[in-house]
Amino acid sequence: MNPSTPSPAAAGKKPILQVRGLTKHFGASGGFGLTSRSKVIRAVDGVSFDLYPGETLGLVGESGCGKSTVARTLLRLEEPTAGQALFDGKDIFTMDGAEMRNLRRRMQVIFQDPYASLNPRMRVEDIISEPWVIHPDVVPIDQRPDRVRDLLESVGLRRDHAERYPHQFSGGQLQRIGIARAMTLNPQVMICDEPVSALDLSIQAQVINLLEEIQDRHQIAYIFIAHDLSVVRHMSDRVAVMYLGRVAELGTERQVYGSPRHPYTKALLSAEPTINFTNEMQSRRILLQGEVPSPANPPSGCRFRTRCWKAEERCKVDIPELVVQSDGDGHVAACHFPEPLSTGPAH
Amino acid sequence: MTTVTTTPTSGEAEAVIIRRAQPWWQLLWRDKFACVAAVWLTVLAFCLIIGPELLGDTATQLNLRARNAVPGLENGPMWILGGDPLGRSLLARLIVGARNTISVALTAVFIAMTVGGTLGMVAGYVGKWVSHVIMRLADVVQSFPSLLLAVIVLYMLEPRVGNLIIVLATTRTPIYLRVTRAEVLEIRERVFVDASRALGSGRFHILRNHIAPIVAPTLLTIMTVDFASVMLSESGLSFLGIGIQPPAITWGLMVAQGRNYLAQAWWLAFFPGLMIMFATLSANILSSWLRLATDPVQRWRLETHKKEEDDK
Numbered sequence: 301m302n303p304s305t306p307s308p309a310a311a312g313k314k315p316i317l318q319v320r321g322l323t324k325h326f327g328a329s330g331g332f333g334l335t336s337r338s339k340v341i342r343a344v345d346g347v348s349f350d351l352y353p354g355e356t357l358g359l360v361g362e363s364g365c366g367k368s369t370v371a372r373t374l375l376r377l378e379e380p381t382a383g384q385a386l387f388d389g390k391d392i393f394t395m396d397g398a399e400m401r402n403l404r405r406r407m408q409v410i411f412q413d414p415y416a417s418l419n420p421r422m423r424v425e426d427i428i429s430e431p432w433v434i435h436p437d438v439v440p441i442d443q444r445p446d447r448v449r450d451l452l453e454s455v456g457l458r459r460d461h462a463e464r465y466p467h468q469f470s471g472g473q474l475q476r477i478g479i480a481r482a483m484t485l486n487p488q489v490m491i492c493d494e495p496v497s498a499l500d501l502s503i504q505a506q507v508i509n510l511l512e513e514i515q516d517r518h519q520i521a522y523i524f525i526a527h528d529l530s531v532v533r534h535m536s537d538r539v540a541v542m543y544l545g546r547v548a549e550l551g552t553e554r555q556v557y558g559s560p561r562h563p564y565t566k567a568l569l570s571a572e573p574t575i576n577f578t579n580e581m582q583s584r585r586i587l588l589q590g591e592v593p594s595p596a597n598p599p600s601g602c603r604f605r606t607r608c609w610k611a612e613e614r615c616k617v618d619i620p621e622l623v624v625q626s627d628g629d630g631h632v633a634a635c636h637f638p639e640p641l642s643t644g645p646a647h
Numbered sequence: 648m649t650t651v652t653t654t655p656t657s658g659e660a661e662a663v664i665i666r667r668a669q670p671w672w673q674l675l676w677r678d679k680f681a682c683v684a685a686v687w688l689t690v691l692a693f694c695l696i697i698g699p700e701l702l703g704d705t706a707t708q709l710n711l712r713a714r715n716a717v718p719g720l721e722n723g724p725m726w727i728l729g730g731d732p733l734g735r736s737l738l739a740r741l742i743v744g745a746r747n748t749i750s751v752a753l754t755a756v757f758i759a760m761t762v763g764g765t766l767g768m769v770a771g772y773v774g775k776w777v778s779h780v781i782m783r784l785a786d787v788v789q790s791f792p793s794l795l796l797a798v799i800v801l802y803m804l805e806p807r808v809g810n811l812i813i814v815l816a817t818t819r820t821p822i823y824l825r826v827t828r829a830e831v832l833e834i835r836e837r838v839f840v841d842a843s844r845a846l847g848s849g850r851f852h853i854l855r856n857h858i859a860p861i862v863a864p865t866l867l868t869i870m871t872v873d874f875a876s877v878m879l880s881e882s883g884l885s886f887l888g889i890g891i892q893p894p895a896i897t898w899g900l901m902v903a904q905g906r907n908y909l910a911q912a913w914w915l916a917f918f919p920g921l922m923i924m925f926a927t928l929s930a931n932i933l934s935s936w937l938r939l940a941t942d943p944v945q946r947w948r949l950e951t952h953k954k955e956e957d958d959k
Binding site for chain 2: 372375401404405409411419421422423430433435
């Protein structure tokens with residue numbers, strides 16, 4: 301969004317979602333296989349961040365860095381291995397059935413693949429009113445058909461689309477239906493798990509505009525997951541950069557994009573394709589050595605040290621911690637040798 | 648017939664073709680094979696309901712002049728398909744036999760599908776532990792040859808129709824169970840199930856609204872194929888004397904009895920066999936039509952059929 305607006309944290313709001321030390325290891329509990337016991341995939345390893353009401357927190361990183369696992373764990377589609385996620389002060393991971401049902405109304409999700417996220421055998425009307433079947437007190441039965449059609453209009457579809465089946469729509473339209481379904485319970489937090497990655501470029505823009513419009517109207521906080529740097533930059537108030545299951549850097553969009561402190565962020569941003577392609581830009585491109593290490597066997601100490609040009613002995617031993625600052629405006633990096641904080645405006 | 652509209656969509660320059668939903672009888676009429684199958688099954692249902700009341704006496708009436716009679720009209724219209732070794736009308740016996748045959752097979756298959764489907768959904772969705780218990784039980788049933796199991800059980804219990812149905816259903820259940828579980832394991836990982844979970848739905852809601860509608864057509868298809876093998880199993884058991892007992896009539900029993908006369912009077916086994924085949928075939932064709940008609944993604948195949956004919 302507009303970078304000149306002060307971040308919601310600055311206005312002295314309390315975070316609606318506080319994630320602390322979120323950890324998800326796969327294959328930890330063994331199984332019937334002979335090999336499964338020894339291999340633990342550390343998909344997410346101690347992720348912390350705050351989310352403030354009405355803001356957009358971008359979660360960016362390469363594929364396999366654990367972005368989607370963070371989303372799935374927060375939704376309790378996967379059970380976390382460790383960590384806390386306080387939603388309005390209550391830990392999501394220790395909630396009982398009734399509390400969980402209540403949370404579902406307040407936190408919703410948009411998935412990456414619009415084709416797969418809608419049941420092909422259900423009409424749009426049934427898809428959108430499914431949340432009200434699960435939470436029957438939200439909208440009385442006789443008002444549901446009307447509300448479905450109102451919602452369709454509010455996401456830019458037509459009222460008569462309610463009669464159709466998912467296969468009769470294009471990808472962009474299906475994503476709009478997915479958004480309408482997520483809106484039915486009037487959530488306060490929306491987790492957007494790569495909502496535009498599966499769409500054409502021209503349609504990406506429309507869906508992003510729709511998401512922004514909805515945020516303006518309903519003051520929903522977004523966790524916006526993507527691997528597209530420019531999309532995250534456009535959408536986000538604050539950005540968390542993830543590398544190999546950990547948050548490398550956290551700050552406002554201006555801070556992270558303008559003066560990155562973590563070496564990984566610098567390298568990532570320098571790889572972003574740009575239209576203003578000059579020789580100077582090319583010379584500044586940082587080429588990282590090697591591959592992303594396997595999350596089954598991550599490096600000791602700093603996760604990024606194997607590819608970092610600043611790495612020293614200390615990076616092998618000490619894990620650099622990311623300390624989330626309570627004012628939410630802090631620009632922090634999980635690095636022993638971060639770039640200095642910039643004081644002036646970026647660029 | 649079909650309304651094809653090109654809709655200007657919301658800012659997205661993509662044309663979507665929409666066809667008005669058609670009532671099921673129109674879809675059935677479009678598919679001529681399915682139509683014939685439906686008619687044949689209706690005739691069988693008619694035989695099943697009033698056959699024994701209508702022709703019960705004719706089916707047991709002896710006519711010694713028509714012993715092993717050749718199909719034809721020499722002995723009167725009821726002997727058009729020939730006569731059995733006691734001179735009874737084969738046609739009447741086929742019609743009267745429909746009730747026992749179809750009700751036994753249908754009930755057995757239906758019970759197997761219901762029990763197998765339910766257990767399969769539980770095994771696929773609930774928990775690892777429950778799943779293991781259910782699957783090992785299925786293994787136990789499957790590890791016995793089904794005929795042997797039936798012989799033992801029916802020998803120990805009374806060879807009554809009720810017991811026969813239970814035995815046949817038990818031996819068929821593991822097939823439905825395994826297929827259902829396999830499908831559930833696949834469907835439960837789909838994103839729309841995750842979406843439903845994120846909305847707060849419970850297991851029962853997901854099984855009923857998202858998983859069962861997708862598994863059902865598969866089970867229906869297996870059911871129609873199974874229908875024939877259950878009819879044959881029943882005839883096998885009847886042949887061994889522990890199924891349906893001889894004064895009663897079933898098609899399988901007629902095939903079994905006709906086997907002795909295969910060299911002299913082939914029609915004794917041929918016509919009951921034909922009945923079994925047609926019944927199964929019809930059920931199969933109709934079920935594949937039903938599978939298409941209930942699938943919103945596939946339904947257009949039935950709807951465009953007529954349009955192509957119009958174009959010619």
